[in-house]
Amino acid sequence: MISAQDWSDAQLLWDFQQMHHEPRPCSVGIGLGSHDLGVADVTVDLYQRGMFPLIVFTGATSRTTEGRMPRGEAEHYRERAIELGVPASAILIEPNARNTGENIQFSRDLLAERGVDASSVLLVSKPYEERRAYATTRKLWPEVEVISASAPMTLSEYVDSIQDPRLVLDMLVGAQQRLLIYPEHGFMISQEIPEPVIAAYDRLRAEGFTSRIVPTG
Structure with a gap:
């Protein structure tokens, strides 16, 4: 749900x-x-x-x-x-x-x-x-x-195109995790991430939208 x-x-x-x-x-x-x-x-x-x-x-x-x-x-x-x-x-x-x-x-x-x-x-x-x-x-x-x-789509339009709402949320969480952890590994530049975005990411992880995150040891 x-x-x-x-x-x-x-x-x-x-x-x-x-x-x-x-x-x-x-x-x-x-x-x-x-x-x-x-x-x-x-x-x-x-x-x-x-x-x-x-x-x-x-x-x-x-x-x-x-x-x-x-x-x-x-x-x-x-x-x-x-x-x-x-x-x-x-x-x-x-x-x-x-x-x-x-x-x-x-x-x-x-x-x-x-x-x-x-x-x-x-x-x-x-x-x-x-x-x-x-x-x-x-x-x-x-x-x-x-x-x-990218394609000029809303989130709801993208979900409709994929036909798997949970997968889309998993992918959003996975993408956000990489923005948080990859700069320290030299894979991308560091960017300022607003606190509300970090809080949203933390809540979605806690709710189990984690199939696309990478292990962090």
């Missing part, structure tokens, strides 16, 4: 985890691999609006995606983009990354290998991963300007 307080706390996390950046033209768009083909759709929309001339799709498979994306997240994203009208020549794929840090590092290295001078990147992720993607890129690729983007 998900209570009214749980939903209120989830909304606080959802709002904080989005960066609320206004998309603008960048050197390259990077679509971060996941279970959600909507990331590819948003990347295509931004490409077709002239926000970047080149797309990198990055991602291998995970336990969440190995069944539905057997050829790898990046490859399935690429296929989706081509279906939607993006020329294959405008897409690079990075098929090996298995976490956000590798998404950024491997995409950076691929662009360097191809001689692409990227001074700015428009990161496309799931809505609740915007801040994590931003913070990770600022740490691992500090010389580029970073804009975060």
Whole structure:
């Protein structure tokens, strides 16, 4: 049972985890691999609006995606983009990354290998991963300007699209935990987190929304 307080706390996390950046033209768009083909759709929309001339799709498979994306997240994203009208020549794929840090590092290295001078990147992720993607890129690729983007959805719309409310709350809690603990490991920059957000996170953890947290020893 998900209570009214749980939903209120989830909304606080959802709002904080989005960066609320206004998309603008960048050197390259990077679509971060996941279970959600909507990331590819948003990347295509931004490409077709002239926000970047080149797309990198990055991602291998995970336990969440190995069944539905057997050829790898990046490859399935690429296929989706081509279906939607993006020329294959405008897409690079990075098929090996298995976490956000590798998404950024491997995409950076691929662009360097191809001689692409990227001074700015428009990161496309799931809505609740915007801040994590931003913070990770600022740490691992500090010389580029970073804009975060995702599907313009409300929390309730995202829950409807996933059809698993508890999983969505678990994912919100997992994303928030990483924002709290990853800076000390050097995985992302540290960011100020408002006390109401921390309190909401603590309450949701106490209520058992913990399937996506990482062990902390």
